[in-house]
Amino acid sequence: GPSRKYGDRNDPRDDRSKWLSYSNHNIKCSAEGEIRGITSNYETIIRKGGFGEVYKSVLQDGRIVAVKKFMCNVEENFAKELKVHCGINHKNVVRLIGYCAEENALMIVSEYISKGNLSDVLHHECIPMTLDIRLRIAVECSEALSYMHSQMYTRVIHGDIKPANILLDDNFNAKLSDFGISRLVNTDSALFTEHVIGSIGYMDPLFARSGRLTSKSDVYSFGIVLVELITKKKATTRNGETGIVECFTQSLVTEKRKVRELFDVEISSQNNMKVLEGVAKLAGQCLRMEIDRRPEMRDVAQRLRALQKTQVQGKQTPTIFPWGWRNKPAAGNNWQSASPVTPQSLPSNLCRHFSLREMKSATRNFDESHVVAQSGSGTVYYGVIDGGATKVAIKPGRGEQDVSKFQTQIAMMAKLRHHHLVSLVGYWKEKNQRILIYDYMARGSLRGNLYANNTEEPPLTWRQRLDVCIGAARALHYLHECATIPFDVSTTNILLDERLVGKFSSTVSLRQDSTDVTPTLHMGRLGCVDPEFYCTRQLTQKSNVYSFGVVLFEVLCARAAYDPYLPERQAHLVECALSCQKKGILDLIVDPYLEGKIAPRCLKKFVEIAEKCVSDRGIDRPTMQEVLEKLEMCLTEQSGSLDDETPGDDDTNGPSRTERRLNLEMYLAEDDDSSHCGSVSTFKDDGMECASDG
Structure with a gap:
């Protein structure tokens, strides 16, 4: 016979059909055949869950929708979800x-939500998320929950708040979903159940223990969502490891500094710290075990809106996100006289578009006193914007670059957001003139800081150098995770801010899946380029690893990768360092300033990882994640052994640099098989071992 439907008068489940009458927006009842048609016979599955499967579908009017098909044995969940969902009409709840x-x-x-769920975006995809985006997600979710808890005629407790049930559209607008275990609240403020259902890691422990479900259960789960948003760590763990929620709550009790260490490095800049600490404090209150001391959801929403306002007021530069742009009309004249215009299709809403007047004001009409460097494409100026509140570096782009490539360059740089990447602030474009505006890095390049004879600043301590290397390694690891390969990894492109935080700067990047992946030979500095590149002309992640190994040797030796003024055997740093390491005379090439200031075990590990990075074959080199882990081990060894935090004078009793070079040349002139020096495969803790010729 014909299939029965909920709503048939003789159907024992008829009471469930009444739930549909409470809907405050039009909901269509469809036959199974119609659903089969719009899903192309259930062809495109989006995800699977405990209650069934979700398919991507297209309606006849062209709208894309999601179809959730329930398993046959979960009729009660279907009826409950339908009843709850049809009564909710809020912009931050997925529309039925x-x-x-x-x-x-x-x-x-x-409705189909294109970007998927917050858990995947936050933990599995290389999609940068600024603090602004994360705050907006938190605000929108809290407002939806506040509406459900206190503003609906029949209030709703969601019961399963977690990142996987928060969906994001193309503009990162948040939508709550999955009402399969939600509860309707009539007169009682609490509901009791013998069958506790929820998600491990996000469920309120009091509900799990007592079966008492209240709106404060949602508040607890939302507190965990806040923790994940600011730490970018999953609440659930494997192998019995301590979870982020436990670490977070313990840190709140002990000291603020430990909480700061948990913040996601991508958003933990000093400018964001006040807001991050505000979110952390609020999350801690949501996670209180005393249920009556947890805030109501409307209070949570109000406080998050206040924090969002603080963030907007305190921002010195606009949020930069490249998820699409509208076309703009083209026009223009020469850059010295014309008013700036946005060329066709230029992403003006991608990052800040400056006017020529703003550029002239920032640099006092490009005064020579504001010149800080000369780049391959022109002069780099120091400038101040926003009434002097923000310091920037104003760098000319390549004039011969066409508009589409300039757009692509801006889009690529703007979406790469990391604490150890120099941020793109904005741009200016007029015909063949391009200007890119970056965060100003007060201490300049790592190269300039290593060669202390060129600056009034004292040499970097070993601890400072390690910190800079770790920061640069984090940036490169992040770029590789995002399938992006910078062309030029060198000490020139690692910049230091006023606090000596190292940040990687690469004005040109490419994706691995790009069709244009064959750089020319000028893209890279002599002595820094992967030897395999000369054969293949293909830039890979392992090419970056090689160049980073050269950086590590530069940091250790405080000299350039290639110095034509040195004797031939010493001119190429990598060859010289590897030869010294093999002969056991590495101390002759290490920066004299560091003598006696590096823990032996730290030095041994540091040289080992540098050696592996510069292996001839890419397959023999580590990944940047492995490099980062080894460098962090070096820092641990150094911190546990020696304190080199206070800069001191060079050892005046030791040999001069000239004397060291003469001694080094003498040893390098020896055959590798000579008995003058024993071959030592790793650096000796007690110094060089030599035997007499005799």
């Missing part, structure tokens, strides 16, 4: 469009 209630074909049709 229709349903199918035929036996063995229970389905719910809702």
Whole structure:
């Protein structure tokens, strides 16, 4: 016979059909055949869950929707979700469009949310998320929950708040989803159940223990979402490891500094710290075990809106995110006289578009006193914007670059957001003139700081050098995770801010899946380029690893990768360092300033990882993640052994640099098989071992 539907007068489940009458927006009841048609016979599955599967579908009017098909044995969950969902009409809740209630074909049709769920975006995809974006997600979710808890005629407790149930559209607008275990609240403020259902890691422990579900259960779960948003760490763990929630709550009790260490490095800049600490404090209150001391959701929403306002007021530069742009008309004249315009298709809403007047004001009409460097494409100026509140570096782009490539360059640089990457602030474009504006790095390049004879600043301590290397390694690891390969990894492109925080700067990057992946030979500095590149002309992640190994040797030796003024055997740093390491005379090439200031075990590990990075074959080199882990081990060894935090004078009793070079040349002139020096495969803790010729 024909399939029965919920709503048939003789159906024992008729009371469930009444739930649909409470809907405050149009919901269509469809037959199974119609659903089968729009899903192309259930062809495109989006995800699987405990209650069934979700399919991507297209309606006849062209709208893309999601169809959730329930398993046959979860009719109660279907009925409950349909009843709860149809009564909610909020912009931050996934909109219910229709349903199918035929036996063995229970389905719910809702709007399709393109970017997927917050958990995947936050933890599995290389999509940078600024603090602004994360705050907006938190605000929108809290407002939806506040509406459900206190503003609906029949209030709703969601019961399963977690990042996987928060969906994001193309503009990162948040939408709550999955009401399969939600509860309707009538007169009682609490609901009791013998069957506790929820998600491990996000469920309120009091609900799990007592079966008492209240709106404060949602508040607890939302507190965990806040923790994940600011730490970018999952609440659930494997192998019995201490979870982020436990670490977070313990740190709140002990000291603020430990909480700061948990913040996601991508958003933990000093400018963001006040807001981050505010979110952390609020999350801690949501996670209180005393249920009456947890805030109401409306209070949570109000405080998050206040923090969002603080963030907007305190921002010195606009949020930069490249998720699309509208076309703009083209026009223009020469850059000295014309008013700036945005060329066709230039992403003006991608990052800040400066005017020529702003550029002239920032640099006092490009005064020579504001010149800080000369780059391959022109003069780099120091400038101040926003009434002197923000310091920037104003760098000319390549004039011959066409508009589309300039757009691509801006889009690529703007979406790469990391604490150890120099941020793109904005741009100016007029015909063949391009200007890019970056955060100003007060201490300049690592190269300039290593060669202390060129600066009034004292040499960097070993601890400072390690910190800079670790920061640069984090940036490169992040770029590789995002399938982006910078062309030029060198001490020139590692910059230091006023606090000596190292940040990687690469004005040109490419994706691995790009069709244009064959750089020319000028892209890279002599002595820094992967030897395999000369054969293959292909830039890979392991090419970056090689160049980073050269950086490590430069940091250790405080000299350039290639110095034509040195004797031939010493001119190429990597060859010289490897030869010295093999002969056991590495101390002759290490920066004299560091003598006696590096823990032996730290030095041994540091040289080992540098050696592996510059292996001839890419397959023999480590990944940047492995390099980062080894460098962090070096820092641990150094911190546990020696304190080199206070800069001191060079050892005046030791040999001069000239004397060291003469001694080094003498040893390098010896055959590798000579008995003058024993071959030592790793650096000796007690110094060089030599035997007499005799």
